[in-house]
Amino acid sequence: xxxxxxxxxxxxxxxxxxxxxxxxxxxxxxxxxxxxxxxxxxxxxxxxxxxxxxxxxxxxxxxxxxxxxxxxxxxxxxxxxxxxxxxxxxxxxxxxxxxxxxxxxxxxxxxxxxxxxxxxxxxxxxxxxxxxxxxxxxxxxxxxxxxxxxxxxxxxxxxxxxxxxxxxxxxxxxxxxxxxxxxxxxxxxxxxxxxxxxxxxxxxxxxxxxxxxxxxxxxxxxxxxxxxxxxxxxxxxxxxxxxxxxxxxxxxxxxxxxxxxxxxxxxxxxxxxxxxxxxxxxxxxxxxxxxxx
Numbered sequence: 001x002x003x004x005x006x007x008x009x010x011x012x013x014x015x016x017x018x019x020x021x022x023x024x025x026x027x028x029x030x031x032x033x034x035x036x037x038x039x040x041x042x043x044x045x046x047x048x049x050x051x052x053x054x055x056x057x058x059x060x061x062x063x064x065x066x067x068x069x070x071x072x073x074x075x076x077x078x079x080x081x082x083x084x085x086x087x088x089x090x091x092x093x094x095x096x097x098x099x100x101x102x103x104x105x106x107x108x109x110x111x112x113x114x115x116x117x118x119x120x121x122x123x124x125x126x127x128x129x130x131x132x133x134x135x136x137x138x139x140x141x142x143x144x145x146x147x148x149x150x151x152x153x154x155x156x157x158x159x160x161x162x163x164x165x166x167x168x169x170x171x172x173x174x175x176x177x178x179x180x181x182x183x184x185x186x187x188x189x190x191x192x193x194x195x196x197x198x199x200x201x202x203x204x205x206x207x208x209x210x211x212x213x214x215x216x217x218x219x220x221x222x223x224x225x226x227x228x229x230x231x232x233x234x235x236x237x238x239x240x241x242x243x244x245x246x247x248x249x250x251x252x253x254x255x256x257x258x259x260x261x262x263x264x265x266x267x268x269x270x271x272x273x274x275x276x277x278x279x280x281x282x283x284x285x286x287x288x289x290x291x292x293x
Contacts, residue, residue: 038087139156145231
């Protein structure tokens with residue numbers, strides 16, 4: 001379907017052994033600069049993770065080039081649209097992991113955990129159980145500030161600050177899910193590729209990953225059983241279930257999410273400060289009444 005706005009935003013990842021990352025880095029960077037694309041590409045021995053934006057024709061040329069490599073011939077891409085370029089730079093980075101979990105024994109390339117597609121998940125949530133009659137529990141694998149922008153109704157949220165905290169906390173809470181089916185989810189699906197495998201490894205007997213994450217769910221189902229928006233890592237900050245940018249912003253000083261209501265605060269100065277900065281400063285006041293910064 002043609003885009004009503006000029007910029008095409010793509011997100012994609014693939015777990016696959018990728019040994020020549022250093023050599024490929026220059027190729028990726030040169031092509032993206034030639035095509036006028038901006039965003040971030042992560043290259044790792046375990047695969048690729050990318051977020052790019054550009055005009056339709058350059059994006060299509062990039063994807064044709066990428067899929068000409070046998071490593072990435074079947075890479076799946078999620079698209080959304082915007083009326084301006086959501087990124088300011090073009091970065092190609094080399095990383096140890098494309099999503100940091102600090103558990104090298106988990107290798108999604110060697111076999112994924114079971115996945116549930118968005119339409120099936122909606123049906124499960126509509127009826128209150130999976131096809132085996134087990135209660136369905138949604139588990140958010142994202143960081144706390146992302147969850148605060150929006151998440152599935154009645155989701156389990158462990159308030160993690162970084163993904164490397166997830167393995168320990170989910171292992172500790174395993175008894176809470178006896179007899180239940182757990183569906184893990186994140187923005188685009190990449191975290192759950194590792195999260196669901198880890199949960200199987202520590203003894204969860206019925207765990208699925210949401211195929212394509214929240215963004216794919218929005219694309220195929222809309223906002224049923226979901227409250228709020230979905231945080232994304234570009235200037236749009238959050239997308240609603242129609243995959244449209246919202247008025248939610250992110251503070252460039254403290255990185256907190258700033259709601260439209262919070263933007264009315266005198267403490268909100270775009271690019272400089274927000275009410276969350278002020279709260280953090282207040283929390284540093286010493287017993288003597290002197291602010292420690």
